[in-house]
Amino acid sequence: MNKPAIVKPCNEKTFQQGNVYCRYDSDEVSAFMPEMLNSDYWQVNNAIVGSAQGRGTTWFIATDNAAGIMRNWVLRHYYRGGLIGKVINDQYLYTGIANTRAAREFSLLTSMRSLGLPAPKPVAFRVIKHGLFYRADLLSSRIENASDLVGILSKQEINQLLWQQIGKVIKTFHQQGIYHHDLNAHNILIDDNDKVWLIDFDQGEQRKKRVKWPEENMARLLRSFRKESNRVSNFQWREKNWQALLNGYQS
Incomplete structure (x- = not known):
């Protein structure tokens, strides 16, 4: 990337x-x-x-x-x-x-x-x-013409390429040492041009890159998807979508 x-x-x-x-x-x-x-x-x-x-x-x-x-x-x-x-x-x-x-x-x-x-x-x-x-x-x-991922997935699916793009964007933050204290599906926005944004960095910080905090960040995000899947009716998320996100993160 x-x-x-x-x-x-x-x-x-x-x-x-x-x-x-x-x-x-x-x-x-x-x-x-x-x-x-x-x-x-x-x-x-x-x-x-x-x-x-x-x-x-x-x-x-x-x-x-x-x-x-x-x-x-x-x-x-x-x-x-x-x-x-x-x-x-x-x-x-x-x-x-x-x-x-x-x-x-x-x-x-x-x-x-x-x-x-x-x-x-x-x-x-x-x-x-x-x-x-x-x-x-x-x-x-305010991020123009954008919706949070929970709002989007409560209405429709998104394609695998966009899932991969979400993973790539998160990786870009992690490569710069950016720790997001509350990385969850609500704090990921996608605008009308399919550009991915991260918001709400309260208690976030810039950290050393060699420690394992990125794994903890990603585990928190996965818990968020699973929580919303149980909470929101007709939530368009499956475990295979997480794998597509990981593919983007690891590319």
């Missing part, structure tokens, strides 16, 4: 006021305001064009920039999972900006984009510090 093309990294700027710290791409946002990391801001400006439910609500935003160019973004608030999430929900222990979930994901997205990997472009993040804890939000680009 050809190496991904190198892409110009984002033009990062920072904003800090009181207990609020933000970083943003000034090429994407010419007149940044921290309120842009709040869904209420976009609701008032009639820029919310959809949403999706997961651990929390993900908001889809369509807005013009100063040059009149339409921007399509995704706004996500960070929520905890598991039992601890039922107690403190969206608060995390603050140990410095660089260690926050939002800053780490923003930096990882920036790195992946600079490598030409098919992942969302980072737009902005916000961290609000409250004593020993913080809350955070992330704004990133």
